[in-house]
Structure formats: structure tokens, C-alpha cells
Amino acid sequence: MREILGNAKTVRELLRGKYSIDYYQREFRWQDKQIRELMDDLSGKFLEDYNPDHPREKVSDYGHYFLGSIIISRKDNSNYIIDGQQRLTSLTLLLIYLRNLQKDQSDPFIGDLIVSSQYGRMSFNLYVEERIPCMEALYKRKPFKENGQPESVQNILARYQDIESYFPEELSGEALSYFIDWLIENVHLVEITAYSDDDAYIIFETMNDRGLSLSPTEMLKGFLLANITDISKKNDANALWKRRIQESGEIGKDVDSDCIKAWMRSQYANKIRERKKGARLEDFDLIGTEFHRWVRDQRENLGLQQSDDFYRFIRRDFDFYSRQYIKLMEASQRFIPGLEHVLYNANQGFSLQYPLLLAPLCPEDSEEVVQLKLSLVARFVDILLTRRVWNFRSIAYSHMLYATFVYMRDIRGLGVDELAKKLRKLLDNQEERIADAERFYLNVWSRKPIHRILARITDYVEQQSGLPSRYVEYISDSGKNRYEVEHIWANKPDQHKNEFLHPSDFEDCRNRIGGLLLLPKSFNESYGALPYEAKLPHYYAQNLLARSLHPQCYEHNPGFIQFIERSGLGFHPHEQFRKADLDERGALYRRIAELIWNPDELMQEGDY
Numbered sequence: 001m002r003e004i005l006g007n008a009k010t011v012r013e014l015l016r017g018k019y020s021i022d023y024y025q026r027e028f029r030w031q032d033k034q035i036r037e038l039m040d041d042l043s044g045k046f047l048e049d050y051n052p053d054h055p056r057e058k059v060s061d062y063g064h065y066f067l068g069s070i071i072i073s074r075k076d077n078s079n080y081i082i083d084g085q086q087r088l089t090s091l092t093l094l095l096i097y098l099r100n101l102q103k104d105q106s107d108p109f110i111g112d113l114i115v116s117s118q119y120g121r122m123s124f125n126l127y128v129e130e131r132i133p134c135m136e137a138l139y140k141r142k143p144f145k146e147n148g149q150p151e152s153v154q155n156i157l158a159r160y161q162d163i164e165s166y167f168p169e170e171l172s173g174e175a176l177s178y179f180i181d182w183l184i185e186n187v188h189l190v191e192i193t194a195y196s197d198d199d200a201y202i203i204f205e206t207m208n209d210r211g212l213s214l215s216p217t218e219m220l221k222g223f224l225l226a227n228i229t230d231i232s233k234k235n236d237a238n239a240l241w242k243r244r245i246q247e248s249g250e251i252g253k254d255v256d257s258d259c260i261k262a263w264m265r266s267q268y269a270n271k272i273r274e275r276k277k278g279a280r281l282e283d284f285d286l287i288g289t290e291f292h293r294w295v296r297d298q299r300e301n302l303g304l305q306q307s308d309d310f311y312r313f314i315r316r317d318f319d320f321y322s323r324q325y326i327k328l329m330e331a332s333q334r335f336i337p338g339l340e341h342v343l344y345n346a347n348q349g350f351s352l353q354y355p356l357l358l359a360p361l362c363p364e365d366s367e368e369v370v371q372l373k374l375s376l377v378a379r380f381v382d383i384l385l386t387r388r389v390w391n392f393r394s395i396a397y398s399h400m401l402y403a404t405f406v407y408m409r410d411i412r413g414l415g416v417d418e419l420a421k422k423l424r425k426l427l428d429n430q431e432e433r434i435a436d437a438e439r440f441y442l443n444v445w446s447r448k449p450i451h452r453i454l455a456r457i458t459d460y461v462e463q464q465s466g467l468p469s470r471y472v473e474y475i476s477d478s479g480k481n482r483y484e485v486e487h488i489w490a491n492k493p494d495q496h497k498n499e500f501l502h503p504s505d506f507e508d509c510r511n512r513i514g515g516l517l518l519l520p521k522s523f524n525e526s527y528g529a530l531p532y533e534a535k536l537p538h539y540y541a542q543n544l545l546a547r548s549l550h551p552q553c554y555e556h557n558p559g560f561i562q563f564i565e566r567s568g569l570g571f572h573p574h575e576q577f578r579k580a581d582l583d584e585r586g587a588l589y590r591r592i593a594e595l596i597w598n599p600d601e602l603m604q605e606g607d608y
Contacts, residue, residue, distance in 0.1 A: 007191050011067075011091060012184040014191060015113040019072070019079045019088065020127050028152040028159075030086045032349065033254065035162040036397060038090060040288070041065070043168045046182050047275060052174055059181045067091075069190040079193075085126075087189070090159065092126050096138050097163045098180055101172060110180060114139065131156060143444055147482065147521070165349070165396030170275045217245065217256045220292040227310040237314040244322045251329050257291075258354075263321035264291050266358035267412065268302065272405045284405055320363040324370065328357055335472070338371050341378035345385065347452055347475055350395060352404040353381050359408045360419050372416050376602060380423040383597045384430065389449040390440050390593070391432040420602050427599045434593045438586070442485060442511040451475070451485055454518040457589060458545040460596050464567070465544060466559035474518055474543070486519040487511075488549075488577055490529050499579045509579060514586025517546045532577040549574050567595065 042065065049062040070084025081088065095114050115122050124135055134153045137144035138160055146157045171179045221241050228234040248256040264287040271282035286294045295302065303309055331339035332346035345353045360373045385395045394400075411422055442450055455474035463469055476482050489496070489510045493503040500506040509515070519542055527535050540550040544560065547553040551573040553560065564571050570588055574581045 007193075008188050009191050010185055011187045011189070012113060014070075014189055015088075015091065015095070015125055017079060018116070018123075018125050018127065019081050021081050021085055027150070028086060028089050028155050030090055030155065030159055032159070032162045032166075032351070033258075034086070035090060035159050036166050036351075038094075039163065039166040039168070039398075042183065042187070043171060043179075044273075044281070044285070046179055047170070047279070050175055050178055052178075056178055056181060059178055060185065062182050062186055065187045067187055067189045069192055072191060072193045074193050074195050082194075084189075088126055089156065092124075092135075093138070093156065093160050094163055094183075096135075097160065097167065098176070098183075099139075100141055101167075101176060102180075110184065113184065128152070165394075166398050167396075168275065168398045215257065216290065216292040217260060220260065220295055223292065223296055224310050224314055227304070227307060228314075229307040230311070233307075233311045233315075237311055240319055241314060244319070244326075247326055248322070251326065255326075255329060259322050259325040260291055261287055262325055262354040262358055263318070264294070266355040266361075266408060267317075267321070268298070269355075269405070270409065272402060316363050321358060321361070324358060324361060324374070325354065328354055328374070335469070338375050339378060341375070341382040344452075344456070345378060345381050348385050348389075348395060348449075350381065350385060350400070352397065352400055353378070356381065356404055356408045356411075359412045360414045362413055369416060373419060376416070376419055376423060377411070379601060380427065383427055383599055386453065386593070386597045387427075387430060387432040387434060389446070389453070390434050391437045392440075392446070393432060424599055424602045427602075434590055434597065438590070440513045440586075440590075441508070442513070442516060447485065450513065450516065451483070451518065453513075453593070454485065454516060454545075455483070456596055457592050458518055458543050460592065461548070461560075461563070462544045464563045465557075466563075467544065470543070480521075482521050483518050484521045484524055486517045486524050486528065488515045488517060488532060488535075488582070490531060492529075492531075495531060496579075509582060512582065512586055513589050514584070515577075515582045518543070519546060533575075536575070549577070551575065 045063060045065045051058075067087060068084070070088065071082040073080045073082050092114060095110050099110055099114065113125065115124050117123070122136075124132065130150055131153055134144055134149065134156055136142075138156075144157065146154045149157075221238075225234055225238055225241075228237060245256045248259055265284055269283040269287055272284040273279050273282045281289075283294070295304075299305070302313070304313060327336075328339070328342055330336060331342035333343070335343060342353070342357070357374055357377045360377065361370055365373070388395050407426060410426075411419055414422060440446075440450075452475065455471055458474055459469055459471040473481075474483050487510055489506075491507075491510070493500060493506040496506050500509070517539075523538070523542065527538050536550055539546040540552055541547075544553070548560075548571050554571075554573060560571075563569075569591055570584070574585070
């Protein structure tokens with residue numbers, strides 16, 4: 001093996017270099033979980049020292065953070081990443097977000113850690129040719145369509161949105177420049193450089209194949225089993241643990257640790273860290289980062305004193321809550337009767353629902369009671385999120401974390417009737433209402449939420465009219481059969497001059513939810529540019545919400561007609577579609593949404 005160099009570098013020192021990724025390297029595959037953990041770790045470490053009262057140069061005295069190592073193969077005067085592209089890509093996305101958050105301020109300037117200029121051309125410091133259009137769009141704050149893009153590009157777009165979601169609000173104000181200084185000067189990585197691919201891969205394999213450390217799940221298991229003195233009970237507990245971990249692994253990577261975090265948080269977390277200087281990590285935070293140590297430190301508070309206590313902790317508690325968590329994971333991926341709202345919330349990307357769902361459950365609950373509690377909380381979350389989205393309020397992790405923790409703590413262990421009343425009260429205290437938001441419209445931020453809402457509205461109308469559910473079909477936004485949000489009006493303001501004096505007024509009205517449908521992508525490609533009267537016959541061949549614009553939908557359609565009579569909804573055909581029609585259609589959508597996301601359903605469900 002030839003010369004190997006290892007150098008500790010700050011983020012600034014590292015990302016001023018240029019890096020490439022060979023075509024045979026794996027895709028960028030980090031998921032929202034890794035981004036959330038990265039944001040939690042970085043923001044938590046920074047906030048331990050941050051104080052807005054001291055000068056920025058004091059940041060140099062803040063604690064340092066080690067982000068791991070990357071392995072580089074140096075060849076042809078270029079640096080090729082062998083290991084570490086997930087972290088470097090994620091760091092680059094974070095820097096792009098921070099630069100955009102600065103709103104064109106140049107203090108501190110971080111653009112040179114993202115791009116460099118050579119012969120008048122912009123070049124990304126992390127250079128992968130297929131990613132350039134996507135990275136340029138993010139850098140220049142322009143929209144970019146992910147459909148049909150390679151896996152890495154789709155993941156880059158999704159992870160950038162995750163950074164937007166998980167970036168703590170308390171770092172967005174005056175703390176922003178301090179945080180950027182800390183990130184680029186106090187966060188370190190070790191760059192290990194070899195001068196051939198063979199040497200680089202030997203290093204990579206050695207670092208990954210030897211000295212594998214135990215996971216937190218394995219360490220927790222070891223601690224619990226070590227304290228069970230009865231051999232038969234220890235064997236029984238061990239067999240149960242192994243069986244459940246195997247079941248978790250069949251669902252996905254890290255499901256076992258996520259399960260334990262959700263269980264512990266739901267039942268035992270009484271405090272969450274305050275986002276201010278010197279604030280301590282509390283139960284909620286510690287469980288998220290080192291639950292094995294937390295259980296050991298809290299053994300007395302958890303009632304873990306005698307051998308039988310540890311056996312009960314596995315045989316009763318772990319068994320019960322892990323079974324429920326696995327059921328919730330399955331419900332988040334496919335329709336399970338009674339748990340439909342778990343899937344809806346998962347499609348919103350709301351990972352905080354799981355400790356909230358587990359919070360009211362007790363090991364003594366019957367299967368019927370468990371099902372009712374899960375259904376109540378899932379429906380509550382669905383209403384909460386949709387109301388916020390409809391009012392342009394964020395449902396991002398960082399914005400919802402504290403409120404979700406409080407809800408979780410408040411509903412812990414409640415019976416069904418108490419739970420229903422509590423959840424209804426929480427919704428009654430919520431400021432946002434669907435009926436109050438008359439101008440819900442399509443923009444870059446709301447495109448995905450509107451897609452999900454239109455999928456629900458379309459599916460509701462069809463199911464209430466006696467048709468089978470097609471929600472899973474409608475929610476799909478990838479693949480050749482994907483659905484897209486369709487404007488009823490083509491983007492031709494000249495056709496609407498008699499109602500709009502300025503194109504911007506037309507565009508504003510065109511984007512309102514009453515002027516939107518959910519249709520196959522192929523429809524938009526074929527008919528999207530046609531005027532409404534030309535598209536109307538084609539709408540009749542689509543889903544029921546689109547068909548309801550056509551007069552023939554009201555003929556020989558008993559299920560739909562009965563639904564209209566039963567609900568009192570103002571459906572009627574629109575042979576023309578002018579501004580008044582769009583406004584009327586918007587009011588209809590709001591009324592349907594109020595029926596779908598009706599908090600009265602909580603009380604009806606709780607009365608069992």
C-alpha cells in the first residue's frame with residue numbers, strides 16, 4: 001500500500017476543495033431520518049453554547065463537533081469520493097439552504113463552499129454531472145420537476161425539502177450568522193486520501209468490516225437480560241426480543257431502534273429540551289440519541305429493581321408496544337381498516353405521529369380499545385395537519401416538535417372517552433380552520449399538500465357515491481401512471497381579459513384550489529392547453545370530481561345523486577368556467593374538506 005494521508009479539516013477547509021464521484025459509485029440514498037438526525041445533532045451542539053449577547057468572534061470558543069471521516073482516491077489531479085458522499089452531499093444541501101436563508105446577504109459568505117467559477121462558468125465543488133440541473137435550481141431558488149429524474153436527483157430534492165422542514169426556527173433569526181460561522185469553522189471531518197482506488201477501497205473495507213460496535217438496541221437488550229436471574233425467564237425474554245427485532249428488520253432498516261424510541265418517548269418522556277443557551281438535554285432528547293443509556297440511568301424511575309421487573313419490562317411492555325408499532329408501520333404503507341388515517345399522516349411525512357399514537361395505549365387495553373385509541377389519535381393528527389396546511393402553516397418537524405410532545409404527554413394513558421374529549425378540545429383550541437381560509441392556492445410550497453388534499457377529496461366523493469377507493473392510485477406522483485394537479489384554466493390570460501385586467505390577477509385566481517383537479521399526467525400533456533369548453537368532454541372520462549363538471553354526470557348516476565341529496569353539497573355542472581364558477585367550486589371544495597376533516601367524528605368514534 002502506498003502513502004496514506006489523513007487530515008482533520010473544518011467544513012470550510014474541506015468544501016473549498018473539488019470532489020467527483022465515479023459513475024460506478026452508489027446513489028445518494030440518505031432519507032429524512034438521517035437528515036433529521038443530522039439537523040438535531042448540529043443544532044443541539046450549537047445551542048449548547050449560543051448566546052446572542054456576545055460578539056460573533058466568540059463562536060471560535062464554542063464546542064467542536066466531529067462528523068466522521070471521508071475516504072478520497074486521488075487520481076488524475078482530481079479527488080474522487082470512495083466513502084462519504086452521503087455526508088458531503090447533505091452538507092452541500094444544508095449550505096445551499098443556509099445561503100438561500102440569508103436572503104442574498106454575504107455575511108458570512110458561504111457560496112465558495114458550494115460553487116466555484118472558472119473561465120466564467122459556475123462549477124459545483126461536489127461535481128456529479130447528472131445532478132447539475134437539480135443543484136443549480138436549488139442554488140438559484142428555481143422550481144425543478146423531479147418526475148423521471150434519476151434516484152439520486154429525486155433524493156436530493158426530497159432531502160432539501162427535509163432540511164427546510166427540520167431546520168430549527170430558532171436558528172433562522174439573529175442566530176443564523178452565528179450558526180453558519182460555527183458550522184463551517186467548528187465542525188470537523190477527517191479526510192483520508194489514498195493515491196489509488198485499490199488502496200482507498202482497502203481502507204474502506206477495513207473501516208467497515210472490523211470492530212463492529214453494538215447498536216443501542218443490542219446494548220439495551222444486554223442490559224435488560226443481564227438483570228434477569230431466572231434462566232428460563234431470561235431465555236423466554238431473549239427469544240421474544242429476537243423475534244420482534246427480526247419482524248422489525250423485515251419492515252426496514254432501523255425500525256427496531258425507531259420502535260424503542262417511540263415507545264420510550266410515548267410512555268416516559270416528561271420533559272423536552274428548551275431551545276436556549278445552556279439548556280439541558282431532557283428525557284425526550286436523550287431517548288432519541290441514547291435510549292440504552294437513558295434506561296440504565298432511569299432504572300429506578302422505570303420500576304426496574306428486581307429480576308421480575310426486568311422480565312416484565314420485556315415480556316409485557318416491550319412485547320405490547322413493539323407489536324403496536326409494527327402494526328402502525330404496516331398501516332403507514334398500506335390501507336388497514338380502521339387505521340386509514342395513519343397512512344394519510346404518513347403520506348404527509350409526519351414521523352412524529354408514532355409516539356403520539358402510542359401515548360394513550362396501556363398493556364392492559366383490549367384489542368378493541370387499542371384500535372379505537374389508535375384510530376382517534378390518527379384522525380386527530382390528520383385534522384390538525386390538514387387545517388395547518390390549508391392555512392399555509394408549516395407542519396415541518398421543527399415547527400411541530402414541541403406541540404406534539406405536549407399533546408403526547410397530555411393524552412398519555414387516557415381511556416377512550418377521555419381521549420376523545422381531550423383531542424376534540426385540542427382541536428377546538430386550534431386557531432386554524434378550513435372554513436376561514438378562502439384563498440388556499442397552488443404555489444411551490446403547497447403543490448404536494450394540494451396533491452394530497454385533492455386525492456382525499458376525489459376519493460371521498462367517489463366512496464360516498466358507492467365507488468371503490470382509488471386513493472393509493474391518486475396519491476402516486478411518480479411513474480408513468482402518476483397523477484398531477486391540473487389547472488382547469490389553461491395558462492392563457494388573453495382568454496380571460498374580460499374578467500382580469502392584469503395577467504397577475506388571472507394567475508392568482510387560476511391557482512386557487514377551486515380551479516384545480518387531480519388527473520393523470522397524460523391528460524395534462526394532451527389537453528392541458530385547451531380552453532375549458534374543449535376540455536370538458538374529456539373530463540367526463542376521468543374521476544368523479546372531474547366528471548362532476550359535465551352535465552351528463554347528473555344523469556343515470558344514482559350513487560352520486562344520492563350523495564348530493566344526503567350531504568347537501570352544491571354540486572352542479574359548469575358548461576362554462578368563469579371566475580364566479582371557480583369561486584363557487586372553491587367553496588364546494590372547502591365544504592367537502594370540512595366533512596372529511598370533521599372533528600365531530602372524534603366524539604362519535606369515542607362513544608363506543
